[in-house]
Amino acid sequence: MVLEKARQPLVLRDVPKPKPKAGQLLVRVSACAVCRTDLHIVDGELLNPKLPLILGHQIVGRVEKIGEGPAPESADRTSEFKIGDRIGIPWLGWTDSDCVYCRSNRENLCDRARFTGYTIDGGYGEFVVIDARFCFRLPEQYNDVDLAPLLCAGMLGYRSYRKTGDARRLGIYGFGNAARLIAQVALYQGREVFAFTRPSDKAGQEAAKKLGAKWAGGSDDMPPEKLDGAIIFAPVGQLVPVALRSLAKGGIVVCGGIHMSDIPSFPYADLWEERTICSVANLTRRDGEEFLEIAPRVPVRTETEIFPLEEANTALNRFRSGQLNGTAVLMPPR
Numbered sequence: 174m175v176l177e178k179a180r181q182p183l184v185l186r187d188v189p190k191p192k193p194k195a196g197q198l199l200v201r202v203s204a205c206a207v208c209r210t211d212l213h214i215v216d217g218e219l220l221n222p223k224l225p226l227i228l229g230h231q232i233v234g235r236v237e238k239i240g241e242g243p244a245p246e247s248a249d250r251t252s253e254f255k256i257g258d259r260i261g262i263p264w265l266g267w268t269d270s271d272c273v274y275c276r277s278n279r280e281n282l283c284d285r286a287r288f289t290g291y292t293i294d295g296g297y298g299e300f301v302v303i304d305a306r307f308c309f310r311l312p313e314q315y316n317d318v319d320l321a322p323l324l325c326a327g328m329l330g331y332r333s334y335r336k337t338g339d340a341r342r343l344g345i346y347g348f349g350n351a352a353r354l355i356a357q358v359a360l361y362q363g364r365e366v367f368a369f370t371r372p373s374d375k376a377g378q379e380a381a382k383k384l385g386a387k388w389a390g391g392s393d394d395m396p397p398e399k400l401d402g403a404i405i406f407a408p409v410g411q412l413v414p415v416a417l418r419s420l421a422k423g424g425i426v427v428c429g430g431i432h433m434s435d436i437p438s439f440p441y442a443d444l445w446e447e448r449t450i451c452s453v454a455n456l457t458r459r460d461g462e463e464f465l466e467i468a469p470r471v472p473v474r475t476e477t478e479i480f481p482l483e484e485a486n487t488a489l490n491r492f493r494s495g496q497l498n499g500t501a502v503l504m505p506p507r
């Protein structure tokens with residue numbers, strides 16, 4: 174399924190099977206989860222995607238072919254994989270390993286980074302080619318469909334969660350896929366979770382409580398206790414000052430999304446006493462490895478709705494209008 178232009182439906186196309194170069198793997202896609210970022214790209218809110226583009230950056234698949242020859246980058250990892258291995262492919266698709274960010278363990282901020290399903294082709298297709306250095310080995314306990322949402326919602330959620338440090342009382346604004354995954358990790362680690370949904374979303378609040386949240390309410394409610402940290406997954410800038418006011422001294426608000434509407438102004442007193450606001454951009458391979466190590470121990474459970482690949486537009490439309498009961502996962506024809 175190919176995006177030819179922003180704000181247009183994806184189109185079904187027969188494209189040639191991509192060829193892996195040295196250092197790359199050709200992977201047969203078995204499942205690809207849909208992420209909110211995909212919507213931001215389709216809706217033209219993320220600028221300058223590769224066009225035409227195959228979306229998708231939460232990919233589970235099997236190695237079909239290994240690129241031959243010496244890889245241009247020094248750390249070629251193709252030798253670690255063999256044909257048939259199950260691997261996971263995330264958002265971070267390539268870095269230069271060389272800029273000031275890469276050399277200081279911040280490859281997520283690499284100046285020349287390329288992203289799967291945004292600036293390189295992704296997993297809304299039958300095959301994808303990736304740089305072997307950026308894919309993950311996957312825990313065996315999970316099937317392909319359940320693994321797919323862990324590869325962005327889970328990993329990016331985990332990076333957001335880690336930014337809250339040792340916050341004991343953790344607020345989560347926007348209780349969608351990423352929130353549900355990371356709330357399970359937080360509860361496993363003994364944190365108290367306070368869930369904020371759309372004010373009228375009683376079903377969402379009930380679901381959060383069932384998952385183990387200590388409190389659940391609307392995003393316009395104040396939590397019963399001051400929070401040590403809050404993660405905002407909803408792409409709504411107005412929530413930033415709201416979350417800030419719910420924090421105890423020294424607390425942190427982490428904006429976990431790639432796109433957000435403008436943040437309204439707020440009094441300095443709300444930031445005073447060493448409160449912090451920060452964003453999370455992309456992921457490092459270490460975030461992914463840590464999350465995949467902890468997820469089966471929790472164990473983190475995913476809720477999914479399966480769509481055939483050619484119904485990607487339906488999945489995107491239903492995601493946009495909030496009509497999904499789990500993460501949409503696309504499956505190519507067998």
Ligand SMILES: [Zn+2]
Nearest residue numbers: 208210325326
């Ligand atoms: Zn994503």
Ligand SMILES: [Zn+2]
Nearest residue numbers: 269272275283
């Ligand atoms: Zn770099």
